[in-house]
Amino acid sequence: MTTEQPYRELGLADDEYARIREILGRVPTDAELAMYSVMWSEHCSYKSSKVHLRYFGETTTKAMRRRMLAGIGENAGVVEVGDGWAVTFKIESHNHPSYVEPYQGAATGVGGIVRDIMAMGARPIAVLDSLRFGPADASDTARVLPGVVAGIGGYGNCLGLPNIGGEVYFDPAYAGNPLVNALCVGVLRVSDLHRAHASGAGNKIVLFGARTGRDGIGGVSVLASESFTGEAGRKKLPSVQVGDPFAEKVLIECCLELFTAGLVVGIQDLGGAGLACATSELASAGDGGMRVDLDAVPLRASGMTPAEILCSESQERMCAVVRPSDVDAFMAVCAKWEVTATVIGEVTEGDRLLIRYHGDTVVNAPPRTVAHEGPVYHRPAQRPSTQDALEASTPDVLVRPSTMNGVRATVLRMAASPGLCSRAWVTDQYDRYVRGGTVLAQPSDAGMVRIDETTQRGVAVATDCNARYCALDPYAGTQLALAEAYRNVAVTGATPLAVTNCLNFGAPTDPGVMWQFEQAVLGLADGCAQLGIPVTGGNVSFYNQTGDTAILPTPVVGVLGVIDDVRRRIPTGLGNLGDEVWLLGETRDEFGGSAWAHEVHGHLGGRPPAVDLVREQAIAQVLATAAREALVSAAHDLSDGGLAQALVEACLLSGAGAQIALPEALEPFTALFSESAARVLLGVSRAHAPRVAQLCSVHGVPVTRLGEVHSAPTLDIAPLDSLPLSDLRAAWTATFPTLFGPW
């Protein structure tokens, strides 16, 4: 028996600590304790989510795996997209750090996901960011949002990665718990796929990139696994990491040159849990053990303990496994890019992770027990009793505009609402042009980049999640998020191929939260199985709550699609004069969780819109053929704000006016603001109308001909009075500058 160790302060439970002693057969050293504590934290071990996430794998059929070269468990999923190209993409959260220090938190969030993509041997080619904040007019939102946006731009722009999409949502539930989810897309030749594993005894472990300092020591275990308690909570947080985007840009070019030269056996990024994570994961995934000498690690601060060196979250670092014969060549490439690189150890026979410092052995553990065989919890999950009341409080009771002028005024009011207004204030701070491959970016439904200049092959990506739907029914709500991202990709003419996700939830120790989480996973997995596209990776962020109020369940879904020829993409804005304006899909009276209920009545209740993935798929097929045969001049998905918002955006994006007659069957208000899913707005030339109509009937997609593009600069929606585009534009664009300052 020995003196008490501070394992609780490190976030370890009594039984977890007991298990560490059992594994080691002795009292752990400080370094071992630190290493296990960060690696067994929720963030690194997925101990509360593991049992649920397995379901993604279980529901992924052989057919769905056909194009999948790497999936869940790797740094990022990889799918084959044709012409010998593969694409990797992943979304990750950096929520808590972005609340503590918005600029650096968001910036390092981008840096982290980009390194994940590099760790697959890919060149990063684009980023997206999915953001959630408290009320748009809250003073803390005025602190957090501008900082987060500047941080994402400051880092991403400096890396030379075009920002091609994302989301901005506001809800009181995110006050004190903003969500900052960053997605990165990368490309590689199918033959160049790299994996994170240390194999081949005698191979060297090379640490390269930035020096190691006291950045965010314990950042992961504390920042990502303890919820805030207001001011006090903010104070006790450890120092945040500061990003160096220039160092990361150089690191990217350096890595790519190393890959091309074939100098890398295995590679791993350093993110949360730093070296502790990189070394144990590399060794655990490999076929041997590993010996690491901490004295060789280049330090930025003096007097760092082994535990600190292992857990430091200094940014812009990578770890590679290199054949001894390649070390000199490896170092030469690093020298060219002025990147610091050091051999810190080697792959060994046997199955121990041995870490030495000043001649002492500070870690001697089986790597699997650190990296992959951490604790697993079956947390109790229980549908909250409040859920019935929430469903019972339907939006039917909400007062709807009684006059046509009232409906018309609502169109303008909704266009100006923080949830639906133009995001240009945000997206104009992001470089969408760099690399010269951006074919579609905000405000298109999905971003699209060309990946091959000779074949013109490209990929499209969108992220979506209406968390209000998820609050009403996490299973259906998550399928609606999937459906929307899938639809956003489909309307560009691309074919959806794969899914990534970032599951943002409250504390897993709350059975109600755990129920939401479980339902979300089931919904997403079942939905993907139905659509035939696999979940290739993702990220879980728990403890997004202040006190015991959790955020809305927010499973952000990212969908990736491929298009053989980007010149065939479908634009979002209504273009050609005289083109017919069609609505695909059916509109029902569905206002549960709608933007109208939220913005106008601050109401959340009832059922979310019905999910119809068969219809979503049919629409996607129509659009893919329409794109291939160049049949449609515009396509825009209907989502938050319904038909009214889709029409406003489709007109404002191109500056074209339209003459619309609403179908008699519905109240104008319902036709305009209902949020029924599986609907798309189309622009179709008269010449192609018959062929498109035939396609729709073949695929069983209902068509409503709404009207046509006219020459007047107005959106005329009979029976409403005409809406001048200038008024709509003023309403749509003024909100963010008014809230967050002009520039």
Added chain:
Amino acid sequence: MPRVVVDVVPKPEILDPQGQAIVRALPRLGVRGVRDVRQGKHFELDVDDDVDADTLHRIAGELLANPVIEDWTVRRL
């Protein structure tokens, strides 16, 4: 009118990429002997006589500096 100077520097444990970039650039100018550089911000405020020390420290701590990652000093000229 009194002039007040507030100097803001990154905390010692915080990475200072700008300072590091300068250290690396100096040899190319043929300059030797500069061991370390920290880059911070320098503010010059013209204030009324009745602005007291507490107010100045509030301004520095809440607006000019980011206490999460920066230290600051206030001095009257």
Added chain:
Amino acid sequence: MPRVVVDVVPKPEILDPQGQAIVRALPRLGVRGVRDVRQGKHFELDVDDDVDADTLHRIAGELLANPVIEDWTVRRL
């Protein structure tokens, strides 16, 4: 090791939007009496003893400051 401080400020005739933004933000903090703010850069250099004044002025004038838009001061602590 000697410490040298270089302060760099935008020339008076150059518009300083950062300083102006601070002036505008102060009332929101409930602070009155700050008439003007100029934002510049503050550098702290650790140098060997043999680094002379000329060298320091070269560092300031050729790298740390851009004479077209900025003035600077060098002082040893």
Added chain:
Amino acid sequence: MSTVRIGVITFPGTLDDIDAARAVRYAGAEPVSLWHADDDLRGVDAVIVPGGFSYGDYLRAGAIAAHQPVLRAVRGAASRGLPVLGICNGFQILCEAGLLPGALVRNAGLHFVCRDQRLRVETSATAWTGRYAAGAEIVVPLKSIEGRYVADSATLAMLEGDGRVVFRYLGVNPNGAVNDIAGIASADGRVVGLMPHPEHAIEVLTGPSSDGLDVFRSAVDAVLGSGGQLLGRRIPSKMW
């Protein structure tokens, strides 16, 4: 007619070099990549200093890159009339290196600004604008946070007086630049710097227009001599 070879310099942190090289190809010339550490220009006929964040734009945009060996070579060649184009960060570097007068500072609005920007081409009498009619209006992307051009009044008077303001912002002034200046030229019209990105406006598929392509075509003309020497003489006269 031998193909024109146009150098594109890459510094650590340069981003738009691949785009500049693409634009050079689209203009029918051969891009030659030049590394910041080299001090020879490999006999190229013209040089582009592309956009990005060289050395992270730490300290000041372009400040550290301006001291790199390759800039010495560029300065020498420019003094002998080699056409040089600085785009965005490249413009900042040329100003920091003293090849062009004035400086570029933080946008008046403080934010990074990415937008499709209307510009007026003020003169066709430079090595990079011969293909445009003076007064032509074009749309090219602008994406920068230190894009506000400033210079003392004497320098401004000289630039305006000698017709060395090459590009001017139209409609919105996106960063508070003096006299809406988006780009300027050296006295002999061979060295041009501008904040907006013509290399991102060479095809409508990936840009707001193809208006930028003629910048690169103009350089090819200038190299092939169609009015190449003329330029030097035409510059001072204010025919616009």
